[in-house]
Amino acid sequence: MKCILCGSDNTNKIDVIKKDDLISLYKKAFDINVENIIKQDLFYHHCCDCDLRFFTLENGEIPSGDDGFYNHLNKLPWYYMQEKNEYHFAKQFIKKDSRVLEVGCGKAAFASFLPNKQNYIGLEFSSDAKKLAKQNGINIENISIEEYSKSNKTKFNIACSFQVLEHVTNPYSFIHSQIKCLNWGGAAR
Incomplete structure (x- = not known):
């Protein structure tokens, strides 16, 4: 897997996160259904050259939130902080x-x-x-x-x-x- 930031081939797969576990955690913690976003297990990678850690699907794509996902997070008081x-x-x-x-x-x-x-x-x-x-x-x-x-x-x-x-x-x-x-x-x- 190439690094998604620097393009290096010097990456390692660190772990696999089971799709069903992630869906369950999002539901329990935030009451968000992410089944439409997380359709496969996620692979956790580390780039040894730039030190980036990132997740991909098995096919190499990177899942991302959609309008519904971020609108739901919007309702959580801590998500969009007024001051940082x-x-x-x-x-x-x-x-x-x-x-x-x-x-x-x-x-x-x-x-x-x-x-x-x-x-x-x-x-x-x-x-x-x-x-x-x-x-x-x-x-x-x-x-x-x-x-x-x-x-x-x-x-x-x-x-x-x-x-x-x-x-x-x-x-x-x-x-x-x-x-x-x-x-x-x-x-x-």
């Missing part, structure tokens, strides 16, 4: 005129840390999160970064994501697409 230490760190790099793209933004809590939320666009799969953000005057689009980057090249000074990479099916494409959205003066954080 990362927000305080990241805001020091953002000026009043910075155009900011946040990918995997949840309900766009980070926008409240910005000097000008009018220059903010968030990308998020959850349609419920989009509705919550709209109530606060924040623009979110329900589209993948890969699709968004096709028509939004070089439009942003800052591209960021917070606690999102573990949800991504193709980290390389995810990061590369964010970079395509940055202008020459931009910074990927």
